Amino acid sequence: MKSFLKMTWMEAKLFLREPMSAFFTLVFPLIYLFMYGMISGNEPTPMYGGRGTIDAAIPSLTAVIIGITGLMSTTMTMATYREKGILRRLGTTPVSPLIVLAAQVVVVFAMTTLGMLLLIAAGKLVYQVRFEGNFFSVLGGFVLSSLSFFGIGFILAGTLPTVRTAWVVAMVLLYPMMFLSGAFFSLKLLPAAIQKVSAFMPLTYVVNLLNGLWVGEPWSSHLLDVGVLAGMLLLGILITAKVFRWE
Amino acid sequence: MNPIVQVQGLRKTYGATVAVDEVSFDVKEGEIFGMVGPNGAGKTTTIECLEGLRKPDAGTLRVLGVDPQRESHILRERTGMQLQQSNLPDRMRVWEALDLYSSFYPKTADWKELLVQLGLEEKRNSPFAKLSGGQKQRLFIALALLPDPQLVFLDELTTGLDPQARHVIWDLVRDVRSKGKTVLLTTHFMEEAEQLCDRVAILDHGKIVALDTPAELIRSLGAEERIVFSVEGTLPSGFEKALSGGARVEVRGGQVTVRGKNGRKVPLVSEVVSLLTGQGIQFRDLRTEQPTLEDVFLSLTGRALRE
Numbered sequence: 001m002k003s004f005l006k007m008t009w010m011e012a013k014l015f016l017r018e019p020m021s022a023f024f025t026l027v028f029p030l031i032y033l034f035m036y037g038m039i040s041g042n043e044p045t046p047m048y049g050g051r052g053t054i055d056a057a058i059p060s061l062t063a064v065i066i067g068i069t070g071l072m073s074t075t076m077t078m079a080t081y082r083e084k085g086i087l088r089r090l091g092t093t094p095v096s097p098l099i100v101l102a103a104q105v106v107v108v109f110a111m112t113t114l115g116m117l118l119l120i121a122a123g124k125l126v127y128q129v130r131f132e133g134n135f136f137s138v139l140g141g142f143v144l145s146s147l148s149f150f151g152i153g154f155i156l157a158g159t160l161p162t163v164r165t166a167w168v169v170a171m172v173l174l175y176p177m178m179f180l181s182g183a184f185f186s187l188k189l190l191p192a193a194i195q196k197v198s199a200f201m202p203l204t205y206v207v208n209l210l211n212g213l214w215v216g217e218p219w220s221s222h223l224l225d226v227g228v229l230a231g232m233l234l235l236g237i238l239i240t241a242k243v244f245r246w247e
Numbered sequence: 248m249n250p251i252v253q254v255q256g257l258r259k260t261y262g263a264t265v266a267v268d269e270v271s272f273d274v275k276e277g278e279i280f281g282m283v284g285p286n287g288a289g290k291t292t293t294i295e296c297l298e299g300l301r302k303p304d305a306g307t308l309r310v311l312g313v314d315p316q317r318e319s320h321i322l323r324e325r326t327g328m329q330l331q332q333s334n335l336p337d338r339m340r341v342w343e344a345l346d347l348y349s350s351f352y353p354k355t356a357d358w359k360e361l362l363v364q365l366g367l368e369e370k371r372n373s374p375f376a377k378l379s380g381g382q383k384q385r386l387f388i389a390l391a392l393l394p395d396p397q398l399v400f401l402d403e404l405t406t407g408l409d410p411q412a413r414h415v416i417w418d419l420v421r422d423v424r425s426k427g428k429t430v431l432l433t434t435h436f437m438e439e440a441e442q443l444c445d446r447v448a449i450l451d452h453g454k455i456v457a458l459d460t461p462a463e464l465i466r467s468l469g470a471e472e473r474i475v476f477s478v479e480g481t482l483p484s485g486f487e488k489a490l491s492g493g494a495r496v497e498v499r500g501g502q503v504t505v506r507g508k509n510g511r512k513v514p515l516v517s518e519v520v521s522l523l524t525g526q527g528i529q530f531r532d533l534r535t536e537q538p539t540l541e542d543v544f545l546s547l548t549g550r551a552l553r554e
Contacts, residue, residue, distance in 0.1 A: 003350040010339070010347050017338040081336070089333035089390075092298065093351040094323045 003095055007103035015107055021073045025115045028068075029061045032184075033122055042127040047186065051215070054127040056186075058119050059210035062142065064183045065115040066149050067203050069108050071170040074153025077104065079166035082157065091246030101244070105150055112146050132216040141213045141222075145206040148229040151236015152202065158243040177203040182211075205229055250309075251276045251398055251429045252297060257306035259292050266292040268453040270306075276397075279420065279430040281444035283437060283540070285550075289453040290433035291331055294402050297431070298328050311398060324352060327391030327399040329384075331406075337376035341367055341386055344375065348390050356395040365389045365419060381412030388419060399423060401432040405439060417443050437540040449544060456547045464543045474505040474519045476533035489522055503530075 016022050033054065042052030081087045090100055123129035153170075160166040178184055180194060181203035187195050198204045209225035219226065250273035259267040267289040274280040282290045295301040297310050299319035308314060313321050335344050345358035362368050365385045370378060378386065384404060391399050401420065405413040413436075420443055424430055434440055440447045441461040448458040457464055478501060487496040494507035494515060507515040516535050523530050544550075 003347075006347050006350040010343060013343075014336055014338055085330065085333035086336055088330060089335065092300070092323060092328040092330065092333075093348060094320060094353075095351040 004099045008106050011103050011107040024068045025111050029065050055130050058123050059214040060183045062116045063206040066145050069112045070149025070153045071174045074150050075156045075166050075170045078157030079163045083163045087246045133214045137213045141209045144229050148233035151233050154240040177201045182207045253309040255307040258304050265453050278445040279424050281440040281447045282433045283440040284450035288450040327396040329387045329391045329401045331402040335375040338374050340372050342371040352394040355393050361389040381408050398429045441540045451548050465538050468543050471506045473536040476530045477501050479529045
């Protein structure tokens, strides 16, 4: 337990010392929020079913954070730890691999949560954002989405040979996903062909689930999203358990 | 004394390459035991099999009385390991690394004392990436000493360090032994093995070609002693004949090298000097060169060991 707490605290410090990860998780989504605010304000529009742009943007930008922490932070940290022999050194101590992975998950999850809380705080203070969902439902959807995306990160870090390839693959997955999942702008604005492509983007299911729960839709209308994300999570756990090695 | 490490017929292959071929040796408690040889001789493979990091194809291994493969958790708790290729996160500070790693062991040495002992006190707040090569290695020694282990593995400890940093590390390793710990190290510097180790196994192509104390290895070679000096003008032609015991003379430019068997009745150096003074030959910069482990390696393998 002591090593788990120390490890978690250490990983949290390292996360915040890494300017890239701290920026993309905590600052970058806020910049987007304020850009939306300056362009459209938060007046109710028919496009968002009578809600404002910012109301709709918060769950969507939360999905973006999940994509970034899952694909960028988790992948890069674990791939770097493996390639540089940091895991190798840990492997010579009695510490369990489970502790190393758990500390990583806890920290990335905490940072993702912090990113979302900053969005909500800014939305509340600056744009009087409306929230019509159930707090616990949104929390549940958020936890499921985050963990299933960390799973992708662990899979990439565990299966790709070098940090460089892991980085390239993560970026190739992340960028189209951010634009074609409805995270940055509504899918309704895109041609039907592209809407079909978005069905293959895991982030689409995060965007749908979080947006739905945020406005108070029941879980029963998001069974597909939950199914896809739970499947990804399961796959992530299975593959990570299989491929995790200290080197 | 009981052997703390026992190796019987260790064999490890990677595909068609035989990395370690029928290696056997014991390490006694309290000694610094070195495995020396060129890159690819099988040193690291051997040490990693002993650490439980690699699975041998054949052979019986006992480290602290246990099988390193089956009871690797015991070794992880009770030995210190410094690996050839390992790192810490760039932004982790020195004290944080020691503090974190301390939490992994049930019983540890005081890391604050280790910090002072290893001369890292001033660097306690430096991030890992900002440390010099020597400081990084000292930190890895500190991490290896954290579990207060009976046995410490050091793999290529001083590779890439400048001579000064290397000497600092040697002193630290001697300190470790003086505290009653056993050290098993690998190196490809013959000088390091000679200076530091109580016993040395010379490895080449996965086999042990010699194993003894450095002094005994050198003596067993029956190697030559060399006397080197400079003369002004030329050496009289009868000089070589005037020396006893078949000593040979080689002249290159103004530099003369006299080679003769070790352990003669009259030391070669006094014979050379008295002959020079007797014949009134002006000479300068006379020195004697003793054979080293490097010469032992050369004579055993027919190859020079390059750094």
